[in-house]
Amino acid sequence: MKPKQIPGVPIQKKGGFHDTESTKQFEIVKIDSKFAILKERFFAINRWKEYCGNASADFKHFDASGDFVDRFPQKGDFIRINIPGPGMLQAEGYDWVEILHLTHTDTERSESYMMMCRPSKEPNKPKGYIEHFYTASATSNMVISKEGNFLKSGIYGRNESPNFKVPFWNKIRNFLIAFGGIFGFGKMQWKILADGLLDFE
Numbered sequence: 001m002k003p004k005q006i007p008g009v010p011i012q013k014k015g016g017f018h019d020t021e022s023t024k025q026f027e028i029v030k031i032d033s034k035f036a037i038l039k040e041r042f043f044a045i046n047r048w049k050e051y052c053g054n055a056s057a058d059f060k061h062f063d064a065s066g067d068f069v070d071r072f073p074q075k076g077d078f079i080r081i082n083i084p085g086p087g088m089l090q091a092e093g094y095d096w097v098e099i100l101h102l103t104h105t106d107t108e109r110s111e112s113y114m115m116m117c118r119p120s121k122e123p124n125k126p127k128g129y130i131e132h133f134y135t136a137s138a139t140s141n142m143v144i145s146k147e148g149n150f151l152k153s154g155i156y157g158r159n160e161s162p163n164f165k166v167p168f169w170n171k172i173r174n175f176l177i178a179f180g181g182i183f184g185f186g187k188m189q190w191k192i193l194a195d196g197l198l199d200f201e
Helices: 028-043 045-052 168-178 185-197
Strands: 016-025 058-062 078-082 095-106 110-119 139-147 150-160
Touching (some): 016 185, 028 139, 028 150, 028 185, 045 058, 045 185, 150 185
Antiparallel strands (some): 078 095, 110 139
């Protein structure tokens, strides 16, 4: 299987990838109001776990200085991820990603928003190591879109390689997560998010 060619999503060059999507159909007269709900949820990072349930990772939104915020995301902000799993696989801290780009595309046929993130250091520890199970070459590209009477939420992971430039126990954890391991964060967690964002009926 080859990765989908999605406008704005980086080309797959090495490591793993995934295309995780959820789609719902609505009455055409309701599609704009439903997309407004989806957009509000998509940008409410601190509430993602609320939409997705207890099996989901917990996501928190921080600004470029590392301060907790509760607003629409901006380029240069960070998302802190707390992955559910056995204690032996918990990180010494959290997993972090930086928001690289936020784009909006609006045509006669469709409308979409994309948020591109990459693994990062903890924002208030600039000299530390990358606090994530993937290296900085990986990206998670989160997209919501409206076309016709369909809404879609998708997460497209590209160039995913395990991050071994971490303390010893985190190397083991990162290996297990990156390759599916014991609880397989990757595809499963992104599917929970993609479905949860659209679960407002």
